[in-house]
Amino acid sequence: MSLNLAIVGATGAVGREILAVLEQRSVPVAKLRLFASARSAGGTITFRGTKIPIEALPEGEPKARTFAGLDAVLLSAGATISRRIIPAIVRDGVLAIDNSSAFREDPKIPLVIPELNGGRIAEALAAGAAP
Numbered sequence: 001m002s003l004n005l006a007i008v009g010a011t012g013a014v015g016r017e018i019l020a021v022l023e024q025r026s027v028p029v030a031k032l033r034l035f036a037s038a039r040s041a042g043g044t045i046t047f048r049g050t051k052i053p054i055e056a057l058p059e060g061e062p063k064a065r066t067f068a069g070l071d072a073v074l075l076s077a078g079a080t081i082s083r084r085i086i087p088a089i090v091r092d093g094v095l096a097i098d099n100s101s102a103f104r105e106d107p108k109i110p111l112v113i114p115e116l117n118g119g120r121i122a123e124a125l126a127a128g129a130a131p
Contacts, residue, residue, distance in 0.1 A: 012036075
């Protein structure tokens, strides 16, 4: 099964590492959207030989359906941005995977360390966990 993914913070060090890992591990990606700050928008990042355009992360609350059609959004842009856009991602019916501290202390949002409790992802999806 191929995935439709987005990366928020794609031009940062962690975002680029996420792209490298997706490529190295041959993660089946059907569609990839890259988001970064307005100053990075308009550029491209090459992924598997294809130039992917960098989109500006929406200012304020993203419009409805901004993330529709994606399976997951991987976020590496800091807690402030995560708090602002994750509710819109979830409203669009998309899984948000965030590596910031934004929801770390929220008992409704699972803190998942795949090697230790990877099963919590399926549990959270089944329970409809969302910020």
